[in-house]
Structure formats: structure tokens, C-alpha cells
Amino acid sequence: MVNFDAYDIGNHRMSCPACGRGPRDKTLGVTIEADGAGVAHCFRCAFTESYRPERGAHLTTPSKPRIKAAPPTAKHDTLSNYGRELWKDCKPLSGVALDYLAARRCRIPPADGDLRYNVSLKHPTGYVGPALVALVTDAVTSEPLSLHRTWIRADGRKADVDPPRLLLGGHRKQGGVIRLWPDEAVTVGLGIAEGIESALSLAWAYVPVWACIDAGNLKALPRLPGIESLTIGADNDPAGIDAAHTCAQRWAADGCEVFMTKQAENDLNDVLKEAA
The missing domain is CATH 3.40.1360.10 (Dna Topoisomerase Vi A Subunit; Chain: A, domain 2)
Structure with missing residues (x-):
């Protein structure tokens, strides 16, 4: 989960907890509103999380499943x-x-x-x-x-x-x-x-x-x-x-x-x- 309390009001970038490749891989956008509410969205895998301080609750949408790589081209049984x-x-x-x-x-x-x-x-x-x-x-x-x-x-x-x-x-x-x-x-x-x-x-x-x-x-x-x-x-x-x-x-x-x-x-x- 994203620690929304660690961020000030405004827009921030961080590594995605779902698909992040290290601290410098900042694909997750985090927005903190004046009332402390926050929303996070990953521009790569579409992971989404929102936060409401009055409820102390997080709502998370898992990242989209990765697209599987296409299988290798089947071998030609006869000369192409x-x-x-x-x-x-x-x-x-x-x-x-x-x-x-x-x-x-x-x-x-x-x-x-x-x-x-x-x-x-x-x-x-x-x-x-x-x-x-x-x-x-x-x-x-x-x-x-x-x-x-x-x-x-x-x-x-x-x-x-x-x-x-x-x-x-x-x-x-x-x-x-x-x-x-x-x-x-x-x-x-x-x-x-x-x-x-x-x-x-x-x-x-x-x-x-x-x-x-x-x-x-x-x-x-x-x-x-x-x-x-x-x-x-x-x-x-x-x-x-x-x-x-x-x-x-x-x-x-x-x-x-x-x-x-x-x-x-x-x-x-x-x-x-x-x-x-």
C-alpha cells in the first residue's frame, strides 16, 4: 500500500508497489488533496489506490494482468x-x-x-x-x-x-x-x-x-x-x-x-x- 500520510499536499511521483523496478522507477503518480485525501495511479500497470483519512481506509484496484508475450513463431514443418x-x-x-x-x-x-x-x-x-x-x-x-x-x-x-x-x-x-x-x-x-x-x-x-x-x-x-x-x-x-x-x-x-x-x-x- 501507499503511505499517503508521508506526502504533503500536491502531486508526487514514486515507484509503483505493484510493478516498480527500483526507487528511480517513478511510474506511480500520487496526488494529495487539502483535506488529506489521496489517490495514486500507475501509468504503466494501472495499479490504483485511494485514501480517505476520515475513514482510515484504503481502496485498491489491482494492476491489470501483464500481457503475456506471444509464443515463439512455430517452426516450419516444410521449407518456407x-x-x-x-x-x-x-x-x-x-x-x-x-x-x-x-x-x-x-x-x-x-x-x-x-x-x-x-x-x-x-x-x-x-x-x-x-x-x-x-x-x-x-x-x-x-x-x-x-x-x-x-x-x-x-x-x-x-x-x-x-x-x-x-x-x-x-x-x-x-x-x-x-x-x-x-x-x-x-x-x-x-x-x-x-x-x-x-x-x-x-x-x-x-x-x-x-x-x-x-x-x-x-x-x-x-x-x-x-x-x-x-x-x-x-x-x-x-x-x-x-x-x-x-x-x-x-x-x-x-x-x-x-x-x-x-x-x-x-x-x-x-x-x-x-x-x-
Whole structure:
């Protein structure tokens, strides 16, 4: 409650007892009349209190309930219109994209795979530069889900921007893969790895290959009908090893022949760069 007896006749400002954020947050207006009666009103939350000295009584109106923040925008279950337009604007691999992949010692995927190039793509930080753009599709249904973007340099390094790799915000990633080789190329065998560069390194030994984006997606990759042989380019870190083993065990238990790489470096692309 407001201590009206502490104020002289006139208008005053103070911190609201309902929503005040400290003594300097003076959103409550207090008016004291000549007869000692008073009224207080908060200009932020509408808390109101009045006082009549002859009755020694306070009448309080609680503040209005705060407006709840809007819930986060629901994720797109499929690729948004913005994403579809961005994908249409991307071109087949050329220029800096080919230079980047060559410098990384990656095998160049076919033109009908889901990896393209944007010569001038804006990063959320404001940076604008060349980028690889990959279409993320549902591993089972092939439905477009999101886009994976990597800002690059011709010397094989990522662009000097943080982070250099991004998925579209508000889009589903779970269950998605990047079909570096199209479905038509996948018959009885498939190679998979976490990242694009790792998958394109595996492609020197085995094709077709897909990238699973990260360890979580590789770990949960569902058993795909018709594939009799799965080759996993495993990242040599705890998450990568766990993901590869979990995926391998599930596929093998369902009758699939499974092979898994093992290297001292973190991933297959590190091996190729070191060898080069």
C-alpha cells in the first residue's frame, strides 16, 4: 500500500508497489488533496489506490494482468516460401564454390544433387559474400525442410564471419539430410557423414553420399527401404563416434551390411587435407 500520510499536499511521483523496478522507477503518480485525501495511479500497470483519512481506509484496484508475450513463431514443418525463393536464386556450383571444394580436397557432387552456390549471400551479421547453399530434405519423404548455408573463401577456408554455417531459423532440421547425390543414384548402397565436406571426402571412396548435418541427425537416421549397404564416415569425437555406432547397430540389426570409417583426425576431410 501507499503511505499517503508521508506526502504533503500536491502531486508526487514514486515507484509503483505493484510493478516498480527500483526507487528511480517513478511510474506511480500520487496526488494529495487539502483535506488529506489521496489517490495514486500507475501509468504503466494501472495499479490504483485511494485514501480517505476520515475513514482510515484504503481502496485498491489491482494492476491489470501483464500481457503475456506471444509464443515463439512455430517452426516450419516444410521449407518456407522465403527458403524456396532463396533456393531458386542459387546456381550450380561454379567459381569460388568449386575453388573452395577443390582446396578442401572434396569430390565435386553431380549437378542434380542438392548443393548449390550463391555468389552474394547476406549473413545475419550484415556480411555479404559467396556461400554454399544446401537443400535439407526429409530422409524418408524427400520433402524440403530447410537450407544449410556455408559462407566460404576460395582458399578452402570458411569466411571470417561468426558463425560461418547456418540453417534457416524456424525450420525443422530433425530427420533431414542433404542429398549430395540424388535419389536416382541411390540403389542398394549409400554413404553418409555428418558434414558436407566429410561426405564429399567419403565420396572419393564411395558414392552416392548424403550429409546428415550433425551427429544427432546421423544417429537418428531412419532405416531406408531398399538399401542393403550403408557406409558411415564417422567423425572421431565422442558425439560422432556415439552417433555412428548407434546408427550402425540399428541398421545392422535390420539386416543391412554396415561399414564405418576410422581415422586419427577428427573427420575424413581432415585426413584429405593432411595428406595433401
